[in-house]
Amino acid sequence: MKEEANGSRSCAVEGGCPSDYIAISIAILAFFLLLSRLLFPFLIHKIPRTNGSGFWIPVIQVFGSFNLLLSIVMSINFLKFEKSHWWQFCYFWAVWIEGPLGFGLLLSCRIAQAFQLHHIFVKRQLPPIRSYFFLPLILSPWVAGAAFVHVKQPLNDRCHMGIHWIIPAVCLHSIYVAALVVFTGTIWHIEFRFNELKDLWQGILVSSLSIGIWLAAYISNEIHDDIRWLQVASRMLLLIMASVLVLVFFSISSSQPLLSQISLRKREPLEFQTMSQALGIPDSGLLLQTDSALVIDPNEPLNKLLLDKRFRQSFMAFADSCLAGESVHFYNEVHEHDKIPANDPVRRIYMARHIIEKYIVAGAAMEVNISYRTRQEILTTTNLAHPDLFNNALNELMQLMKTNLAKDYWSSMFFIKFKEEANTRFNGHEQETMAGWNFSPRLSSVHGADDPFHQEHALKGVGCDNHDLNTQ
Numbered sequence: 108m109k110e111e112a113n114g115s116r117s118c119a120v121e122g123g124c125p126s127d128y129i130a131i132s133i134a135i136l137a138f139f140l141l142l143s144r145l146l147f148p149f150l151i152h153k154i155p156r157t158n159g160s161g162f163w164i165p166v167i168q169v170f171g172s173f174n175l176l177l178s179i180v181m182s183i184n185f186l187k188f189e190k191s192h193w194w195q196f197c198y199f200w201a202v203w204i205e206g207p208l209g210f211g212l213l214l215s216c217r218i219a220q221a222f223q224l225h226h227i228f229v230k231r232q233l234p235p236i237r238s239y240f241f242l243p244l245i246l247s248p249w250v251a252g253a254a255f256v257h258v259k260q261p262l263n264d265r266c267h268m269g270i271h272w273i274i275p276a277v278c279l280h281s282i283y284v285a286a287l288v289v290f291t292g293t294i295w296h297i298e299f300r301f302n303e304l305k306d307l308w309q310g311i312l313v314s315s316l317s318i319g320i321w322l323a324a325y326i327s328n329e330i331h332d333d334i335r336w337l338q339v340a341s342r343m344l345l346l347i348m349a350s351v352l353v354l355v356f357f358s359i360s361s362s363q364p365l366l367s368q369i370s371l372r373k374r375e376p377l378e379f380q381t382m383s384q385a386l387g388i389p390d391s392g393l394l395l396q397t398d399s400a401l402v403i404d405p406n407e408p409l410n411k412l413l414l415d416k417r418f419r420q421s422f423m424a425f426a427d428s429c430l431a432g433e434s435v436h437f438y439n440e441v442h443e444h445d446k447i448p449a450n451d452p453v454r455r456i457y458m459a460r461h462i463i464e465k466y467i468v469a470g471a472a473m474e475v476n477i478s479y480r481t482r483q484e485i486l487t488t489t490n491l492a493h494p495d496l497f498n499n500a501l502n503e504l505m506q507l508m509k510t511n512l513a514k515d516y517w518s519s520m521f522f523i524k525f526k527e528e529a530n531t532r533f534n535g536h537e538q539e540t541m542a543g544w545n546f547s548p549r550l551s552s553v554h555g556a557d558d559p560f561h562q563e564h565a566l567k568g569v570g571c572d573n574h575d576l577n578t579q
Contacts, residue, residue, distance in 0.1 A: 119335035120265075123187035126339055130346040131185055134176045137350035141357055145169050159464060160223070160238035164216050165357070167242070171212030172353035178205035179349055182266045183342045197266035202253050210317075211249035213356055214283040215242055217310050220358070221290035224307075228297045228456055231491045233463070245286075252279055273325060280318050287311055298453055300386060306358040313355045320348045382461045383443035386454045390446070403529065405517050409509050413438060418525065425521040426512050433473040434504040434512075437466045441497045452492035459491045467500070477503050 118124040145165055180186065182201035219242050226234040234241070252275075261268045268276070291307045327334075327341040403418055413419045419439060426432040444458040466475045467485050481499045488496060516522055 117187075119338045120184070121187045122184035124339050126343045127185040130343040131180060134180065134346055134350045137354050138173060138176060141169060141172055141353055144357060159468060160219070161464060164219060164238060164242075168213060168216045168357055171209055171216065172357065174204050175209035175213065175349055175353060176346070178209050179342075179346050183345070184265065185342065185346065197262045198257050198260070201262065201266045202256050206253045207246060207249035210280065211246060211283070213353070214280075214287065214314060215246045215249075217307065217314075217356070217358075218245055218283065218287050218290060220303075221287060221294070221307055224297075224303055225290050225293050227460060227491065228299075228453065229293055231452070231456060232489050233486060233491070248279065252276075267325065273322075277318065277322060284311060284314050284318070287314075300454065300457060302358070310356050310358070313352050317348055317352045321345060381443075382458060383440070383446075386447070386457055388443050388446050388454075388458075403526070409513050410505055413442075417529070421521055421525040422512070422516060425516050425519055426508075428521070429512070429515070431512060433466065433475045434508050436473055437462070437475050437504060438501065438508075440466070441501055444497070445494070449492075449494055455492040459496055462497065475500065475504055476507065 118127075178200045182197055182205060219238055222241065223234050223238070226232060236244075256262075256268075256272070261272045287307070288311055291304070291311065294307075295304060297304070324341040324345040327337050403412060403415070413422065413435075419435070419442075423432060423435040423439065426435045440458070440462050444455065444462060447454045447458060449455075463485060465471055466473050467477075467482060468474070477500045481503060484499060485496060490496075
């Protein structure tokens, strides 16, 4: 009995209890579920990553989640091992990894997302400071606090600090939750089309609950250290709660709302393929058999011809085969953007933000070739819902298309095929031949969820000159 009691005591103090391994297993499962939610759209739907905050903030969230779970395991003695290296000690895990690089990083990412939503939908302009500057800035108090604790060294051999230290720690956590509440409160009146506001309030609720459970677990371990079962139960509850936190706290709807439609929460078939469809823009998406067939006159201005959807998609297919389709895709999305009524600023902002991230920002997936002045006019606009936001860019690109693409299109197989199908439909024998258009691999590699054709693209350039079609 004495040996059994000693074994129980060793398990409670040094780690390695059966309940510890159960909690660790739950944490591992939660992290892999979290990782799958991040990677699912990219692995299954082959959506390439972007270079902006829309991709990196969710990745940083996953990194912070991993740090938080691992730091709890290492600092609260879930595993029984001898601490012989500097990276195994309390100050590395409980102070640096769990604080600035764990819970602090998670809260900072969510504050950065709320900050972006506030500027985009309330102030109707892009944030004045980039995320890679804003995130370290709001994380700096955590770093300063961790450095101060490391210098003062208040932790005991079980990685616990005294009551006069725990109060400032809880206050730091609470200040960040309060900041998140303030930013969320400024956007509560916005009628978001996706889950942004819900995800923010959900994050506030779960993070507040986590702070409460962490405080209760600390008190249980610090004050009632003679009750062994309470030691074991409280740390198990703490790790399980942290596992739930990282799953619930993760969100991509704030950063990439269209990607949130194909996360693991959506087990049904994809409802939306493009942003215009997701926003409910009328007459967006694939061609219908009922679309009118117009006789195309090559002498007509190109901007007038592009108003016809069938011609626009034929011209787009030709441009993609020449690896110069960015301008036509930009025209198509701006055309969809202009269908949104001026008295619906939220949907206009959604579509404008989508176009800017996909075509305007430097390094975008389909960055268009426009002048620096025009690009800066769009990026520094004070009204993302302005009806003429993309007019200058559209005029520049229209001139490029007239000069380069249009001349080659009229002598290409794409135009010949388009005329044949137009004649067939005009004679009353319309068939679903437009589905036979082939598109270059470049289009499908841009953004699978934004691909209006949603099919494999195999055709290489046909009827293209070898000159650079994107040179201004």
